[in-house]
Amino acid sequence: MPPLTVLVFTVLLGFLWLGVELSVTLVAIMGGSGISTGPARIGEVASLAFGLSATALLIPIVLFLVRVVQWRRIGSLLSVEGRLRWGWLARCLLLASVLGALCLVLDRTLSASVAAEPSTTSGLEGTEFFVAATAVIMCIVPFQAAAEEMTLRGLTMQLVGSLGNDSGTGVFHRFARSPWPAILTGGTLFAAVYLALHPDDLWTFVSLVVLGVGLAWSTWRTGGLEAAICLHLVNSLAQYTLYVHEGRISEIGTGAVVGAGLPTGAESPLGLGLTTLQVVLYIGLVTSAARRRGMLRLSPWMSR
Numbered sequence: 407m408p409p410l411t412v413l414v415f416t417v418l419l420g421f422l423w424l425g426v427e428l429s430v431t432l433v434a435i436m437g438g439s440g441i442s443t444g445p446a447r448i449g450e451v452a453s454l455a456f457g458l459s460a461t462a463l464l465i466p467i468v469l470f471l472v473r474v475v476q477w478r479r480i481g482s483l484l485s486v487e488g489r490l491r492w493g494w495l496a497r498c499l500l501l502a503s504v505l506g507a508l509c510l511v512l513d514r515t516l517s518a519s520v521a522a523e524p525s526t527t528s529g530l531e532g533t534e535f536f537v538a539a540t541a542v543i544m545c546i547v548p549f550q551a552a553a554e555e556m557t558l559r560g561l562t563m564q565l566v567g568s569l570g571n572d573s574g575t576g577v578f579h580r581f582a583r584s585p586w587p588a589i590l591t592g593g594t595l596f597a598a599v600y601l602a603l604h605p606d607d608l609w610t611f612v613s614l615v616v617l618g619v620g621l622a623w624s625t626w627r628t629g630g631l632e633a634a635i636c637l638h639l640v641n642s643l644a645q646y647t648l649y650v651h652e653g654r655i656s657e658i659g660t661g662a663v664v665g666a667g668l669p670t671g672a673e674s675p676l677g678l679g680l681t682t683l684q685v686v687l688y689i690g691l692v693t694s695a696a697r698r699r700g701m702l703r704l705s706p707w708m709s710r
Contacts (some may be wrong), residue, residue, distance in 0.1 A: 407476060408565045414475050418467045426460040450655055451535070455542045457659050462549035470557045483560045485630030486705045494628075494701060498636040501691045506640035509669040509680045516676055539650045547646060551639040552631075554596075558618070559625045559634045563592035585626045593619035596666065604629040613681040614671040620685035621667070624692055631648070633692045637684075638667035645670060653661075 413558050481488035570583040581587065597614035604610070621634040649658055650671060658664050669684055671677040 458546040464553035495632040502636040502640040513671045543646045555634045563588040566591045589622040593622035628696045
């Protein structure tokens with residue numbers, strides 16, 4: 407029921423956004439008015455936690471839509487086997503970590519300069535702040551990455567895929583029954599929203615398209631969200647940690663843009679090249695590994 411699902415999702419997302427905005431505002435007021443009794447920069451860490459949690463809270467919303475509105479098993483959102491395949495998730499995480507480290511080294515090596523601002527703290531306070539912010543990132547970002555993939559490469563792709571009509575023999579009907587409408591929608595939806603909000607940032611837009619389509623294709627090709635979640639997670643962890651290290655924590659916000667799953671430096675031609683290289687290598691590795699392991703691409707009842 408795509409129309410009803412979209413309607414309920416929009417309403418719930420509106421309530422979530424209002425709640426997060428209110429929470430972030432209260433934290434900012436407390437930190438700036440002396441009400442907070444902790445260190446001076448505790449407000450920044452709290453704002454980081456609330457901002458990242460905003461995206462992570464998409465998980466209960468998506469699960470509610472799947473279980474209550476669509477009235478189907480939650481596991482059907484995660485993979486064709488009706489569950490999260492933990493062994494496959496671990497293997498994808500290893501592959502994503504290797505490629506993430508490779509792209510980070512290449513970006514640091516090939517970039518003429520790193521756009522970094524000096525940290526506003528030093529000594530023990532700066533160390534404590536970095537450790538606290540990094541701890542928040544490590545605890546929340548896995549849920550944030552999973553939430554974005556469950557929304558874009560999970561719910562969105564399945565909504566579009568459900569529109570395919572088995573009847574009809576024309577070109578349109580054949581195209582609608584193919585996986586490409588779902589892949590293109592799930593892969594470019596966020597990039598289109600980003601372009602509308604940042605029309606001058608074409609390099610990041612193209613990088614988001616390359617990454618999104620690659621993750622959507624790998625989701626269809628491997629029969630689950632595990633591969634997409636892992637690459638998204640590894641890249642986001644690297645991005646957030648670098649932002650904190652460079653004193654740019656205020657630019658993270660909800661993490662929806664900074665942590666969109668791109669490797670570092672995606673706002674440049676070099677970043678686009680690294681994104682393309684990473685996506686192509688990752689797709690090749692995960693599809694090859696999935697084929698060797700005999701991973702299901704269709705639900706068991708469809709394979710009969």
